[in-house]
Amino acid sequence: MNFKEVEKLIDIFSKNSISSIFLKEGDFEIHLEKNAPASQVQIPQVQNVAPAMPSVSVVAEAPSTTPALSTQEGEFIKSPMVGTFYRCPSPNASPYVNVGDKIKKGQIIGIVEAMKIMNEIEAEFDCKVVEIVANDAQPVEFGSNLIKVEKI
Structure with missing residues (x-):
């Protein structure tokens, strides 16, 4: 094309x-x-x-009605680039973070793959995970909400 x-x-x-x-x-x-x-x-x-x-x-496809896209208000960790978001470091590994986890500034919350390069996404502040917005292996845009958080 x-x-x-x-x-x-x-x-x-x-x-x-x-x-x-x-x-x-x-x-x-x-x-x-x-x-x-x-x-x-x-x-x-x-x-x-x-x-x-x-x-x-x-x-x-019709728009998704999953709870992962339910709210768009609040504090979010957003994608800094276009790529594919991954919640886990490898296919058989457990996710970096889950709902309810308390995370520290600088902790990795996921990966965005762009042009075959894995870019670790870090929390910019101490917070608690409220909602996982982006699904594993989901394409994301610059500024896409990845996880909803609550500052602590």
Whole structure:
């Protein structure tokens, strides 16, 4: 997929009321998300986007109603970059933090993988974990809420 096709896809995505789209073509992957009411979810006609595009998989999903996304007010530890958030140091390890844990300034709360580099995310102050907002292996944007905390 070339840059012009990606730009056109993003433009169409932003003008429609679908909340999420994931495309994978060989090594190329793109995942776009936004908030939209479930009643307005639509699947765009991808074959009309760019006739010269090779076939790709398109997935449209309704917004998640899980408790992890329930509140957006309060203190959060946010992602400092775009990437994939991981709660554990490795697939078989236990998470860095869980709800109810008291964490110290500088303690690692998770990892954001960006361009095959694992970036440890640290707490910026002493706090207690109130809610885990980002799921394990979830794509995150700059400023995305990772965990909700209460300063102590």
